[in-house]
Amino acid sequence: MSGASPVLAIEGLSVRFGGHLAVSEVSLQVHDGRISGLIGPNGAGKTTTFNAICGVTQPTSGRVLLEGRDISRLPTHQRARRGIGRTFQRLEVFSSLSVADNVRVGLEIRRSWSRRRPPAPQFLVGPEAIEVDPDTEVDLIVGRLGLAEVVDVPVGALPTGSARKVELGRALAARPRVLLLDEPASGLDDRETEDFGHLLGELAAAGLGVLLVEHDVALVMRVCAELSVLNFGQVIAAGTPSEVQSNRAVLDAYLGGRSESATTAAESAGVALGPGDPGVGS
């Protein structure tokens, strides 16, 4: 792990729903220019962690730091304004609006926060710090996501893979400092998933910090610089993909488990499961 300051850090985060501790003392960091993965079985607490980072859910304890500043007490919209962007496990798009207008919503929200016109993000215009007008920015985002051919199509008429890109486009239009993606590859076919992985890599290469929740373990292993593994709300392992992949606790709880999602995850990660064997390797 790098010594550079993380763009996002969560420290000792816990979330309780009544008597159920859904997230327990979770700490993790996201760095500029890197994709960090957050993986674990169904119900492990991944989405709840996202909700606590965004302020949708109030944590019982712990802190969320964005660029070193404690944002734990801020309401959701102020966290978004300071640079927390996200997409949702259950796709959230305006289905009757066109692709361009969905992206424009993110951009208009940002413009309502500030009329300042900072240079366009590097992933859109390259390293040169140039300003672009709003219509151009929408076009650039749509083009960057490979959606130019469907720019005027209502999102409800598009396949899931394209609609997920639209949701990503809306999040990017708000120019987040860090992007939280909750199962962005769900509903995508193999080809779309591969393309999506490349796109994420390009976003990170342009400097964005990404926290990725994803059950497609093959994708996670390919694109993430580091991983945290949640099980029953607790981080049971953290490290590089290869460290995590050979961790006994992870194999037992997730990659080598018997649940349907774990089996699918293990298969897509190329981890062979023996009959009744709780795990392999390590």
Ligand SMILES: Nc1ncnc2c1ncn2[C@@H]1O[C@H](COP(=O)(O)OP(=O)(O)OP(=O)(O)O)[C@@H](O)[C@H]1O
């Ligand atoms: N609003 C809520 N009220 C009560 N319990 C909740 C609430 N939201 C989540 N939970 C519970 O908290 C636990 C963690 O759920 P969460 O949705 O964060 O898991 P997840 O890791 O995102 O799972 P999945 O991979 O299925 O999306 C689960 O036991 C879930 O039932």
Ligand SMILES: [Mg+2]
């Ligand atoms: Mg979830």
